[in-house]
Amino acid sequence: MSVIIERFTKATKSHYELLLDADPSRKVVDSYLSKSHCIEAKVGLKVIGVIILLPTRPNTLEIVNIAVSNDFQGQGIGRILIEYALEFAREHEMKTVEIGTGSTSVGALYLYQKCGFRMTHIDKDFFSRHYDEKIIENEIELRDMVRMSQDLC
Ligand code: ACO
Numbered sequence: 001m002s003v004i005i006e007r008f009t010k011a012t013k014s015h016y017e018l019l020l021d022a023d024p025s026r027k028v029v030d031s032y033l034s035k036s037h038c039i040e041a042k043v044g045l046k047v048i049g050v051i052i053l054l055p056t057r058p059n060t061l062e063i064v065n066i067a068v069s070n071d072f073q074g075q076g077i078g079r080i081l082i083e084y085a086l087e088f089a090r091e092h093e094m095k096t097v098e099i100g101t102g103s104t105s106v107g108a109l110y111l112y113q114k115c116g117f118r119m120t121h122i123d124k125d126f127f128s129r130h131y132d133e134k135i136i137e138n139e140i141e142l143r144d145m146v147r148m149s150q151d152l153c
Helices: 013-022 026-033 077-091 106-114 126-130
Strands: 004-007 037-043 046-057 060-068 096-102 118-123 145-151
Touching (some): 004 077, 013 026, 013 046, 026 046, 037 077, 046 077, 077 096, 077 106, 096 106
Parallel strands (some): 060 096
Antiparallel strands (some): 004 037, 046 060, 118 145
């Protein structure tokens, strides 16, 4: 399988399907999309993954959204997207890359630690405060965000 990773500027329906899988609020997704570097993974013409990089502070990028389509999960695409993002950050002379995920997102927490991210703190009640709808994941109500980061050298 040949996977192509490249930038995109205009989000299509296929991008939104993935973006909303990682972040269920269209309002929140739209709030960061236009300010971010948007990267897609494609097999042929099919978009199978996205990763969105938002510059937050000087020398700091945050991965605000990452998703791989169901049929392609567990095949290393998520890791390829994160490694691409880390390389992108180095090329743009960033010093720190951050990421936040739900405390209930066990797979994502596993992946991020495998890619070198360390936990920094918990943003308690982040999801209860910022999302109108209750989010249930792995049979647990999602309330807290785990904040993670890694320094680039
Ligand atoms: N359980 C255990 N381990 C996992 C899981 C899981 N559910 N998912 C990934 N991993 C581990 C794998 O074992 C793998 O380790 P290895 O390389 O040593 O074998 C490593 O993480 C990389 O896995 P990939 O196959 O590269 O991950 P994948 O392509 O499946 O993408 C992702 C992971 C993006 C989390 C995908 O499952 C997904 O799209 N989920 C739905 C959307 C989502 O939850 N996104 C994250 C929200 S947080 C945010 O966007 C900032």
